[in-house]
Amino acid sequence: MTNLAIAASELRKSYGDKVVLDGIDLAVPEGTIFSLLGPNGAGKTTAVKILSTLISPDGGEISVGGHDLSTGGQAVRAAIGVTGQFSAVDGLITGEENMLLMADLHHLSKQEGRRIAAELLARFDLADAAGKPASTYSGGMKRRLDIAMTLVGSPRIIFLDEPTTGLDPRSRHNMWQIIRQLVTDGVTVFLTTQYLEEADELADRIAVLNHGKIVAEGTAEQLKRLVPGGHVQLRFTDPEGYRHAGAALPDAHRDDEALALQVASDGSQRQLRAVLDRLDAAGIEADELTVHTPDLDDVFFALTSKPAGQSAGQPADQSVEVVR
Template sequence: MTRHTPRAAVTVTGLRKSYGDHAVLDGVDLEIPAGTVFSLLGPNGAGKTTIVKILSTLISADGGRARVMGHDVATDPGAVRAAIGVTGQYSAVDGLLSGRENLMLMARLHRLGRARSHRRTAELLERFDLVDAAKKPAAAYSGGMRRRLDLAMTLVGEPRLIFLDEPTTGLDPRSRRDMWQIIRDLVADGVTVFLTTQYLEEADRLADRIAVLDHGTIVAEGTAAELKRRVPGGHIRLRFAGAEALESAARALGGEADTDALALKVPGGGGVASLRDLLDRLDTASITPEELSVQTPALDDVFLALTGHRSADGDTRKANR
């Protein structure tokens, strides 16, 4: 039987949740298209985990409405749970069981039947490059292997929406890139991914759309490029072969000249229209730069501008400089 996938995997309207006098969520609206990666960013305590718990039916909202894969989370939680998978920040893998046994256990929990359980387990071991380690206890796996096994276990029931809560925390750079590719492959197969992450680079590379949550409300939403354009500081950098060309370009374009680097920094967001105008002005002045690059604010700059402080990822990078 072919599953019907709604155009919007998640629709949230006016979602509210309070604990005592503290409003954790204060009227959140979201719409996440099916077959995309959506990333929710926000400082600690912003309400990210609360949203995930409500959408995955672990807790109830105080107000508003939420639909997940076409099902109302309040009135039809069973259908929601049947359509989703959740991979938390901390692995749910049983270290005493082998990789194959962990997957078979999940298959039995999903009541797949003996033949289908074996078939699904074999498929996932192959897909996540765990065949050689299938009979080894999961406790002997590396961090990256455990995360792959954890995600494979989430996929046993073939969910159409997956909540990934900081899926690459603690992984080395290579394992993190491997996980990114797995996420891209899942989306290519039509799965929707709801991603929370402390790594802004991760959201920048993976997410089709990003929402920033602060003090229980969505303070910005858009693509990474759209969010970056909201922050001043973007510029076009031109490098020239000699000082004369640099001086001529500075007279024609203005901007900030760096005589040592033979470079000129011209304010601008790097949009097509502004680039075309800049190049036309250079052509009129018969000036040809050696190099041209567009410099935009980092996503961490957006986070700082919207929430008043840097992300945990930005703080870590700053501390390591």
């Protein structure tokens, strides 16, 4: 069994009559990237704050880094690092001074603190700007410094709460490389993000949070099979070939003007082969074939536009965990 860096069962949190987390379960293996998705106000940041000991849950059993959150809060804090939505960088002091401040907070000696600060500033391509006030840094530089500060204490688990919000596409891709390298080095990353492409690119496993519940969980590919809309599209230049193909595939949606057929598919190799076999048996060859599968945008909108408790549909892959 893979060891779990984070395990939560029946995690609950309310603010007055507002239920934010309604008994959610989480299981994050060590050395992986786990992404929690959800619309604004879904409870993503609340989950991060609970798991990082910033606020207390109303109920549930939680283990982080092998430590029970209810009795080992200090041990949990020693094992984790947190980069929140808003930068913790102090713009009035230099990048190096920000790093040394974190080293002091971790009770490192001056010599050790300077060594670690220099190594991390170089690793995050900030050495040349280390002596400049952080207020002069670009958004991407501040975010890199933020994560570098988080790493001063050598955490085994890092919570990244929307780490690329506001960054330009190049800075965002640079941040993705940094996150991937963290996992290569053995760190576990718990990521919340509003960028679905980011979760698709990075996460080993994704959970979708809506109305306080996990409504679906799985790999990106598994989640994409939760919603309808996948299809194989065949285009023809010869009207006769198009007509024969329509006869061979009677369930296909026809576009007579474009000489195109659209066959519903879950995107699997098995279904694609079935379409091609029927064309081969009829001696028909399409001039163009494309396969479309739903993306995470489709999944997100399907799952989060439903009222609480209503499913988005049956998964095509039964290994996907769907909470109804």
